[in-house]
Amino acid sequence: MPEAPANPMPEPQYATMEQQADTAAFGMWVFLATEILFFGGMLLAYTWLRASYPEGVAEAGRHTRIVIGSVNTLVLLTSSFTMAWAVHAAEHEQRRALVRLLAVTALLGLLFLGLKGYEYHTEWTEHLVPGLNFHEESAHAQAIELFYFLYFLLTGIHGIHVTIGIGLIVVMAVRARRGAFSSRYYTPVEVTGLYWHFVDIVWIFLYPLIYLVGRSGP
Known part of the structure; x- marks a missing residue:
């Protein structure tokens, strides 16, 4: 596999790396x-x-799968840690550790999507998908349907971002295995890490809004 040059040169439009x-x-x-x-x-x-x-909204929130949501939160927090560790490994030219950490991060992302897919399936079977099979006898059915419309919109778009992030991480892992990065040049890994941390932070905001609403108080 080709090695990263000892003194990588910047692109023509830049003066320095x-x-x-x-x-x-x-x-x-x-x-x-x-x-x-x-x-x-x-x-x-x-x-x-x-x-x-x-x-x-409180009634709708009680329909959500808090166990799955909580596990997924832990999964993404762990992946954020492994991604940060990967950037550190890239900075110190620890190629083997970098490849492994990126692979673990991607696998955690896939686990998140798998759990989310299972959650979507349970919501389909419970007739909670607006516009397709929604059915609710509650007096607050309209508000519950609006909640689930926003729920699928927010989590679906977040899921797309997670999928894009996994793709970027896999590309970084392949490039790292080929020796594309060094202590002087690991910017793609660092920028991918910024994107992945953003995806994790968005979920940290979504988790209480979706899963904790309606679960406190009398």
Whole structure:
């Protein structure tokens, strides 16, 4: 496999590798800022729904699978740790550890998607999918349907982000195995780590809004 050059040269538009790395990181932060605005609009809609129909949202929240949601939260938090460890390994040219940590991170992402898919299946069998098979006898059926519309929208888009992140991590693992990174050049791994941490942080916000609502109090 080809080795990374001892003194990698920056792309022609950059004066130094440091400038190239800083530009890549800045570009990712700008991208993540736009993603925050994207998710922010949906979270604003959720806030309006919860303020307008508190009882219905609370009842809808009690239908969610809190065990699966909690396990998935632990899975993503663990994957965030392994991703951070992978960036550290890349910085110190620990190629074998880098490849393994990236592989573990990708597998944890796949586990998250698998559990989420199982959860979607149970919600389908319970007729909680708006527009397809929703059926609820509760007096708050309309609010529950709106809750699940936003639930599938938010978690579905988050799932797409997780899938993209897994793809990026696999690419980084393949490149790392081929010796593409060194202590002077590991920017792609670092930028991928920023994206993955963002995906994890979004879930940290979604977890209490989806799974904990309606589960406290009398």
